[in-house]
Amino acid sequence: MEERAGLQPADPLVATPASPASMPLGPQTVSLRNLGRAGGMRGGGAALSRAKVVRGMQIGHGNAAVARAAAALAREGDDRARKIAGFNAAKAKGNWGDAAEWLNGLNDEDIQRQLAQVNKNQLRQLDAGAMRQIPSFAGRVHDPILAKLGKAPGSVFGKLNVLAGSPQSGNPYALEMQFNFAPDADIVRATAIAYVQTVRLVHTGTNDDADWQKESKARQTDDHTAVDRSTGGQSGYAGYQTDAQPGPNATEWNPSAPDGFATYTDRPSASVPSTDWSFETAVVGKGGADEGVIYSSCAWGFMVDENFVLTPKAPKISDKPSGTFGAAVDKWNQQAAGPVDQRNAPNQEKLPQVR
Structure with missing residues (x-):
């Protein structure tokens, strides 16, 4: 014990959006998944295929359920776009703590996508920003950065x-x-x-x-x-x-x-x-x-x-x-x-x- 020889934060919590795989499989979830698949169809015959999926959903769940699912899907897409835009704006200004908070609100796949577009020096600054501003919730940002930089724990600063x-x-x-x-x-x-x-x-x-x-x-x-x-x-x-x-x-x-x-x-x-x-x-x-x-x-x-x-x-x-x-x-x-x-x-x- 020191000098005894001879004697005896409020850190902001950013909620992580639930991934589709973790959502309950109720009618609205099924509708969301089907609508997402329908919206992603491309190429010849895609319009007919999309229409077929939507008609099947209407028969199985009703028009109101389909409308609710479409609205929920749109809100999720808008929220994701808002967080990505917030991350990019904070990054451009060098506000690395804010950038870490925006990034923490995305799902794991989107975090990896955004980190892939960040250079080594920016990764170091982003990691430090996360540990300063959201230390109790920094893991989802900090851990993948640590892996990319090949650093050991305790070496951010x-x-x-x-x-x-x-x-x-x-x-x-x-x-x-x-x-x-x-x-x-x-x-x-x-x-x-x-x-x-x-x-x-x-x-x-x-x-x-x-x-x-x-x-x-x-x-x-x-x-x-x-x-x-x-x-x-x-x-x-x-x-x-x-x-x-x-x-x-x-x-x-x-x-x-x-x-x-x-x-x-x-x-x-x-x-x-x-x-x-x-x-x-x-x-x-x-x-x-x-x-x-x-x-x-x-x-x-x-x-x-x-x-x-x-x-x-x-x-x-x-x-x-x-x-x-x-x-x-x-x-x-x-x-x-x-x-x-x-x-x-x-x-x-x-x-x-x-x-």
Whole structure:
């Protein structure tokens, strides 16, 4: 746990239209399908064929049903055209978040068709727009782009490198972790980049809280997750003394040195046996248009048995941390706004809302 060595969004939801295959097979659905087939007929004799299909539908379902089906088909076609036009207009203006929202409203086949007309740089910008503006619903846009670009999860805004040190068993036990984020300067819009880390420390088997710091306990979520700062820590950013001042274990990235890195080193250490340690370390935009945007995240941790033997968990990099991460940040901010005697530090500083 950070500095414990020797001590212990409203994101807009865009509804995805149901595909014909997923619609209930009632009379109107049958009419829609038949009308669609009839409208698609081409070549010699097509007019007669279309007329035959329509007459058959009229006999089977009645004129009113056919009219309703035709109207529904027209509305679906108009809605699809509206979304494609909205996507193209937003793309032309470089409004990549809006473009991602329009694209998310199309079916999977149309998403693939539109992505086929977008160049590599536009794909990168569109992917970042989706992760900024609709992070909770970005998968239908993000996943196919990731496949087209051949990128791994967590690499939309840059590359996160994680280096685990050698596990140290015994009393006390410890594990050092190093994080290094190289941002894509053409994509990020933050005026600085830093880290926020959460921790969940429980007793093995029972999942009872094992955190010994009352200030940390006071800001835990229901599953015992909290922003990982030792008592007295003023800033919620990992390794920072204040929001404006990184400590010796953190290096802030800023646009004045675009080829630089955001770094953070942690070395949790304790003497409590039979414990389960789970961390989420997120790279976060700190200021600017991307304030609060999570650029990449790493889940890691370790288990400690009754004999103080430490077994690391394999680090896993992803685009976003778990939903509990955001809840833990909210708890930190509530604590910062609460009574002074219950804060982590008298001048505890709020974190931006993460997205």
